Structures are given as structure tokens and as C-alpha cells.
Amino acid sequence: MINTILCALGLSYAGMASLSLAMDRHHGQVWGRDAAPNVRRALQLAGAILLALAIWPCVAGWSATVGVVAWLGFIGAGALLVALLLSYAPRLLLRSSLLAAVAALAGLVTFLR
């Protein structure tokens, strides 16, 4: 169960971080300039894929019905985390979300069976 939680939370957090970095205001907070159009699109795409992938551990760990409810909860939690980090530690957002994405994607392997 702990695997499910970490995976879902990691993907939600990384996905929401990616979506936030696609916005000029938050892109500026981290890199000091607006996002180039293709970078923005890539970040949005990555964010959407990560959020969509977060359904997987939820459905595998619970069930199709309970998993979707859990997924909604996790993406809310991920978004709250991103909002907090952007306010208090924007530099930390990039590295931690990259780490979360890599770890959570690697963790997805355990749900392959």
C-alpha cells in the first residue's frame, strides 16, 4: 500500500509541478524568464501525462472505482504541495519534482504484473 501511495503522490506532485512551470508566472519564479512556447507545450504535455499516469497505481492499489476517487484526492494533494513550495521554496520545486517523477515512474514497474 505504501508503494501505491508514494507512486500516486509522486506522479501527481511531479505532474502538477510540470503544469505550474508551464505558466509564465511560475516559470519566472524558477528560471527568471517566461517560458518559450515549445517549452511550455512540452511541460504541459509532460504534466498531463504524469497526472494521467497517476491513475495507474491508484487503480492497481485499490480498484477502478475507489482508485479514481483516490486519484482525485492525490492530484489535489500534489497541487497543494506545489502551491506551498512555489511560495516558500521555488528553487526546490524543480529538483524535487524531477526526483519525484523519476522515482515514481520507476516505482510504476512494480505495478506491471
Added chain:
Amino acid sequence: MNAVKVDKVVKTPQQGGLRQAMAWLHTWSGLWISWLLFAIFLTGTLAVFDDPIGHWMTPEHALEEAAHANDPPLPKVTDRAHRLELALDFMAKEHPQADMWEIWPVQRPGHGLSAYWFQPSGGYGSADLDPLTGAVIEHAREVTERETIGGHHFVDFHYELHTGRIGVWIVGITTMIMLVALVSGVITHKRIFKDFFTFRPAKGQRSWLDAHNAVAVLTLPFQFMIAYTGLAFFSDDYVPAPVVAQYGMENPKRAFLADWNDAGKPARSGQPLAIPALESFAQRAEQAIGQEIRAVVLDNPNDASMRVCMYGWNEDTELLTRLSANSGRACYALATGEQVALRLPGESDTGGAGLTRSVMSNLHMVGFGGTPMRWLYFFCGLAGTAMMGTGAIMFMVKRRQKSGGEFGAYTQRVYRVIACLNVAAIAGLSIACVGFLWANRLIPVGLEHRAGWEVRAFFGVWFLMLVHACLRAEKRAWIEQLGLLAALCLLLPALNLLSTGDNLVAQVARGDWESAGVELCSMAFGLLAAWGAWKVHKRKEKPLKKTAARENAAPAASLQVNTEGQS
């Protein structure tokens, strides 16, 4: 400057278009219910963990449980047939006239034997029986065991404010207004996607607005779901017309519930029939539903129309994967031995509508998904609580900088009342909640009607906080109440140590995470309250002159804030 000011104050909702109208609706519908909603949300959030809180509040029981924690699990009951016989004998002797006999042959935890029936007066009667002899077990409450309603206090307050049906109605109307506030808030918040992740700390009114928006928007699906399912939960109370239309004016609710809970209950025939052994039916039912039998319900005992329904236990592992909390159920006509009804676990025997209702109530109460889901609900609930709190505070933060003059000559007095209510509803209620836990340890164990005194302590503390908030200046009231809240929360583990000798280290060591969780959460809330008290203490009152000057310089900008500001 004057022109701008007048323009802003006089502008009516009709003049400003939809968004202005919604901002007005949001501010005023939101403000008047925010105090009650804060209370409903905070207690509802705590109610998510009513079991662990109840566990903490019955330390004698918790310690006894811990002493037996390493015992091997109880062996499975093998004499269920005998237990059923004993319970049937008891019912035949003591309550032969009851038309419903309910037997729980392997009552959990502890594998006891219980019987239930409807009293002639209408109430539910119950008796615990000795599983070996069938003798009634008299429960003399031990003097060392503290009488408490435990965490269920928060559940009761959450849905009925401890006032019965009137409370259910008040909570329902409040919830309806909350839905209005949610929709109008979404319409008002025009930069809902642009501001999705935005929280700008230490910027006064702007920060309060950001915080209010962030917690509301990020948990919006949850807030809608919890409000809507809360209403659906009591739909037959709130929307009685369909029930009356179907069942007539004479006791419609009772007829509805009888149909609802007891679909296909047979009518008495008047022909006598001996009760057969029920164990074989229990075994058949277990085969059919795939669950261990929890309750055996016998309708019309000793009549030819006799029917027995077997209900299963929901195992924790099943509820991880199911949104519906319905257990399995199989019914048999005893005259013929025929299976007359079958409900598999998670299904409903009242059709799609029944299943929807069961799922809705379970969604509201997190009866699924286990502990991780409870934590998700807890945090989303806290976000909702923060949404109410920040909304109420923002009204005053805004008017402290510039009065809207809404109440004419009474404006300052009404603002003062609102400020008092803010302190008492937010800090005061939180103190009452942790005060309830303090009362659990401080009220003498042997006291008559002790559970009632704990609840009275909760309301008493809350009332005292209201009085205090009215007597002190607003800023002082915030600092003092947040300080008191911090002290009570942080000292809760010390209180437990002094009153029961139990402590965090011991709780963790024996794996009692329910007790440890209550105390750790309490300390976390304590730190938060201390931080809040310190922030209020540090806050400098902005000189009004500066605000006025800025408004003068940029009237357009401040007007925009007003439109966005929802108040």
C-alpha cells in the same frame, strides 16, 4: 478620491454584471454561514478519525487492548449451530411476541453472542448471551472505565449539532448555502486557472485571498462532493415529497424505510410452523455471498411465512476495493427452504437508486479505501476548514483597511460583532475541540452521566471563548485564544502522562498508532496555532493614511482587486 470611493460603495450587484452579482452573493451568503460551516467542517474532519479519537478517550480499554496485542488471534468459532440454538431459545422464552429476531452469532471483536429485537415501545432491544450456556450477560460497568461518547461526539456535532432533527435541518440548509457559495465563488474567481498555484505570503489582504482561493480551488472536487453527498445522505428528510407521494401521509418515512431496508418482508400467514435449525441456511448463505455470516434475521418466527436473512461481514480488505458498504445478504423462505433473495457484497437489493444512495453515503463517510483514504479526506477536510476560516477573516481584513459602510450608522458595531464571531468560531471552536479531549481526562471517572459532562464541557468552553472574544480587543483576543489553543494542544501528551501514565514513547513502542496519532496531530495543530499567535502578535497595524494614498494613486487597480476580491 471621493468619487471613486462612492462609486465602489454604491455600485449595486445589478450594475456590475454577473461577476459583481456573484461576488456580492458569495460575500454575503458566505459570511453569514462561514462560522457554522467552519464548525461543521472542522468537526467533520475530526470525525474522519472518530475511532482513533475514541480509542484515545478510553485509555483503560486501550491499555488492556495493548496488553493482549501479542496474543494469538482467537480461534474461529466452530459451534455456531449451538450458538444459534441458544439465541433462538432465549428469544422464544423472553420475546416470543417480537416479529423480528436478530442474532449475531460471532459478534466482533471477541466472538460474542448477541440478540436484538424491536421492543413493543418501538425501540431496539439487545442482550449479550453467554455463547456456552445462553445465559444473559449483565454488563456492570466497571468503575475504572470512563464513560464517554468518544470521537462520536464530533460525528454527532457534525451532522446534527447535538440537537436532533432541528440540527439536521440547520446543517442541511447551511450545506445548501455552501453549494451556492461554491458556485458563486467559482464564477467570481475569474483568474481561476491563472491563479491555480498562486499563494503570495506576507502580503496582507492579498495573502488571505490567495490562501482562500488556493485551498478552495485545489480541493474543489472534494468540496462539491462532500457537500452534495452530505445532502444526499438525508435526502428523505430534506426532500420528503417523493416519499409522501409514494407511501401516503400516514407514517410515510417508516413505510419507506421498511421497504428500503427490508425489501420483500413476508406478511404473517397465521399458520404455525416450527423453527428449523438455521446453521444449514447460514452455510448455504456463506456459499452464496462469499462472506462469513454476521447477522441472522428471522422474520415472523413460528409462522409459516417465516423468512430468514443472512448478512455477511465486510472484511477490511473488501472495503479497500468497493465504494458501496453493503454487505452480502441471502434470504430463505423457511417453509420451503427456497432462496428468495440474494445480494452479493457491494450490490444493492433496491436497484440502481439504492446502490447510488449507498455509494453516496459511503463516499461521504470514507467507508472505503482504508487508512490512506482517511488521511486524504482529513487533509481535504482541513483545506475546506481553511477555506471557511480564511473567508471569514478576509471580510474583516478588508474592512479593517477600508470600511464598506454597509450597515449605515451601525457599521462599526456590526463589524465588531463579526470580529468577535470570527475569533470565537475559529480559534474558540478549536479550543473547544481540544478542550473536549482535556475534559475526558480531567472529569472524575466515576461521575454520574459523565459522557454528558464531556459534551457540556465542549459547549461550555466554546461559550467562554465567545465571551472572551467579545470582552477583549480583536487583536488581543486572537493572540490569547491562539496561544491557549497552542498550549492545550501541545500539552495534551503531558496531560495524558499525568492522568494515565501513558506517553508517546510507550504508545509507539507497543504499536498503538491510534493513540500516538491523536497526540502527534494535536501537537502539530499546537505548533500551527503557536505560529498563528506569533504572526498576529508580529503584525503591525497598517497606518490607514498609506492605504488611502495608494488607492488615490491607482483607483483602477484597487477597483480590480475589489472585483476579484469577492467581497
